Amino acid sequence: FVPGGMENKANGSVDIKNPVENGQLPDPQEWAVSDVVNYFKAAGFEEQAIAFQDQEIDGKSLLLMTRNDVLTGLSIKLGPALKIYEYHVKPLQTQHMKNSTS
Numbered sequence: 001f002v003p004g005g006m007e008n009k010a011n012g013s014v015d016i017k018n019p020v021e022n023g024q025l026p027d028p029q030e031w032a033v034s035d036v037v038n039y040f041k042a043a044g045f046e047e048q049a050i051a052f053q054d055q056e057i058d059g060k061s062l063l064l065m066t067r068n069d070v071l072t073g074l075s076i077k078l079g080p081a082l083k084i085y086e087y088h089v090k091p092l093q094t095q096h097m098k099n100s101t102s
Helices: 034-040 046-052 059-062 067-073 078-101
Strands: none
Touching: 034 046, 034 059, 034 078, 046 078, 059 078, 067 078
């Protein structure tokens, strides 16, 4: 355990606080395309972030994405796509669902 939520995660994102843990980020539903792009750049997916921009994925779209959308709809390599979905898209969706039901 490292203080401040900074962990060296298996997905290669180091020193990035998980927004689900620190609760600092606004609701992803309010994110513009640029916010989504910046989020993935900050998470270490510089190259893949461009795919979100090209596909005009804003926060609402991000929350609606399925695993298949991320793996096949963005034309990004499978390895990073899996990590993006598993470590970022899915937790954001889960957190959003918790917040919107409470």
